[in-house]
Every structure is written in structure tokens, then in C-alpha cells.
Amino acid sequence: MAEKFVLTTLAQGVGEIILNRPAKRNAITGPIVHDLDTALQNLMADRSCTVIIIRGADGVFCAGLDSAAFNKNPAPVWRRHFQEDWANLHNNFFMCPKPIIGAVEQYGIAAGAALAFACDFLVVGEQAFLHVAEVQMGLMAPINVAWLAIRYSHALGLKMALQGEPVYGRELFQLGIANECCEDSEVLNIARKLGYRLAKYDSETLRNMKLALRKPKGITDFYQVLGEVKNS
Numbered sequence: 437m438a439e440k441f442v443l444t445t446l447a448q449g450v451g452e453i454i455l456n457r458p459a460k461r462n463a464i465t466g467p468i469v470h471d472l473d474t475a476l477q478n479l480m481a482d483r484s485c486t487v488i489i490i491r492g493a494d495g496v497f498c499a500g501l502d503s504a505a506f507n508k509n510p511a512p513v514w515r516r517h518f519q520e521d522w523a524n525l526h527n528n529f530f531m532c533p534k535p536i537i538g539a540v541e542q543y544g545i546a547a548g549a550a551l552a553f554a555c556d557f558l559v560v561g562e563q564a565f566l567h568v569a570e571v572q573m574g575l576m577a578p579i580n581v582a583w584l585a586i587r588y589s590h591a592l593g594l595k596m597a598l599q600g601e602p603v604y605g606r607e608l609f610q611l612g613i614a615n616e617c618c619e620d621s622e623v624l625n626i627a628r629k630l631g632y633r634l635a636k637y638d639s640e641t642l643r644n645m646k647l648a649l650r651k652p653k654g655i656t657d658f659y660q661v662l663g664e665v666k667n668s
């Protein structure tokens with residue numbers, strides 16, 4: 437049986453998308469991006485799902501890109517279209533009409549931080565951190581920069597992207613990046629409680645409010661901001 441890189445559950449109106457590469461700290465490859473997108477599309481289409489939670493298996497959110505997989509020789513076929521697939525996944529996150537909650541345990545690094553920024557709400561552990569690490573490697577981080585530009589102020593975007601340092605749970609909460617900061621062992625419970633509370637509301641009202649809040653910004657899709665970032 438083929439390994440399932442992403443698992444999904446659905447209960448009481450709350451769907452969960454679980455990155456399932458615990459031996460690799462849920463690091464990202466082309467196949468996991470494909471499976472993430474499929475899981476997201478399925479929950480978006482399921483009328484019994486009102487809210488979506490994204491988390492990592494075995495208490496770790498996401499360690500970023502799997503460098504060993506990317507550097508294999510010969511190169512895996514998926515590497516040729518990875519950037520396109522990765523951007524498309526984030527556009528689908530942006531366009532998703534259902535609230536998305538990120539349950540950040542331990543860390544979200546580089547591409548893992550981008551997945552966290554893609555969520556509408558974040559619950560983080562006190563010892564968990566987000567790290568936009570690309571600047572340390574001399575690399576541009578267009579997906580992270582695009583989300584930071586969409587979600588937060590210019591000053592906060594500069595702090596997260598340019599300093600290249602991990603930002604931990606309590607500070608993430610104080611900065612307004614995380615909605616909840618709790619004991620590390622309680623992250624998933626708190627995320628689920630938030631999900632179940634939101635799922636009690638009318639799904640159409642949630643959808644309309646989420647989409648209405650985006651309209652004043654004049655952003656039609658994620659590609660609009662991503663293109664501006666790449667051309668800057």
C-alpha cells in the first residue's frame with residue numbers, strides 16, 4: 437500500500453488535514469503538496485465541513501522543504517513543476533471560503549512557516565516557533581513574503597522576513613500573528629475547541645464574512661500579490 441503523506445478526518449463540521457511524514461518532521465515534497473491540495477479541495481467541496489484545521493503528525497507542524505528529496509540524483513519528476521504546484525496550493529488556501537485554523541506544534545520553518553501564514557487563525561505552543569529562515573541562506577522567500585504582505589503590517593513583515601530569527605509562541609501571540617498561545621501539550625485541543633465553536637455558526641455566514649473582509653484589500657487571488665513580490 438502506498439504511503440499516505442496527508443491524512444484527513446471530519447467530525448462535527450471540523451475537517452482536519454494532517455501532514456503525515458513524521459520521520460521527516462513533516463517536511464515538504466512534491467507528493468505532499470499534491471496530497472495537501474487534494475485534501476483541501478475535498479474538504480472545501482464537502483458541505484458537512486464548515487471549518488478546516490491543518491496540523492502535523494506526531495506533534496510537529498512542518499520542518500520546511502525536504503532538502504534531501506529535492507537534491508536527489510536523478511532529480512524526481514515532481515521537482516520540475518514544484519514551484520507551480522506550491523504556488524497553486526497557496527492560491528487555493530487564499531481562495532478557500534472556509535475558516536482555516538493552523539495548530540502549530542514545535543515549529544514551522546521556511547515552507548512550514550508559509551503554511552502557518554496561510555491559515556486564518558493560528559494556535560501555537562509556548563515553545564513553538566515560526567522561522568522565515570530563507571534570508572539566512574541568501575534565498576528569496578516569495579510565498580512567505582506574499583503571505584506576510586497580505587496578512588500583516590509592513591513593519592511586522594520586515595521583522596518576520598528580514599531578521600531571520602525564530603519567533604516563539606508568546607511573542608507570536610503578542611504580535612497578533614497567533615490567536616492563541618497555550619501549553620505545548622494543549623495546542624491541538626485548543627485548535628479543535630476553536631474549530632468546534634466556529635462550526636456551530638451558519639456556514640454561509642462564515643463564508644460571506646471571510647470573503648467580504650478580503651474585498652476592501654482589492655486582492656482577487658494569491659497570484660496577484662505573489663507576482664508583485666517576484667517582480668519587485
